[in-house]
Amino acid sequence: MYIKLENIKDEVTIDVRSKEEFEKMPLFKYNIPVIDEKEHRLLKKYIMIAFPIILIGLIKNRRIIREDLLRLSNNKEKTIVIGCSQGRLRSPIVAFYSRCLGIDTKILEGGIKQYYKPVEKGIKKWFSI
Secondary structure: OEEOHHHOOOOEEEEOOOHHHHHHOOOOOEEOOOOOHHHHHHHHHOHHHHHHHHHHHHHHOHHHHHHHHHHHOOOOOOOEEEEOOOOOOHHHHHHHHHHHOOOOEEEEOOOOHHHEEEEEOOEEEEOOO
């Protein structure tokens, strides 16, 4: 179910964070946002209702998310790896949906943010695959 970054070989990598988060920290190749930036700010402000916010985002965007997951998995032929900030909410929810579609799906263990390392004060660096 979970996979470490160093164990990803030829799987398709999909980031389910918002477009803005993806652009700031682009570790994975593709982005399928489950929520937008406005919903992400709401999630951060009201963390106790994070699960319903994400679930509503998935339901609201399910057609686009479904089409993108099927397209990127080459109609269920390829395994996909889904990642979000910390691997606790967004990626497991989308991974569950992806598995319901019949796609072989793994989740990036620990999320994407763990690979974001400060190099010097005020300077950030990404280690990407």
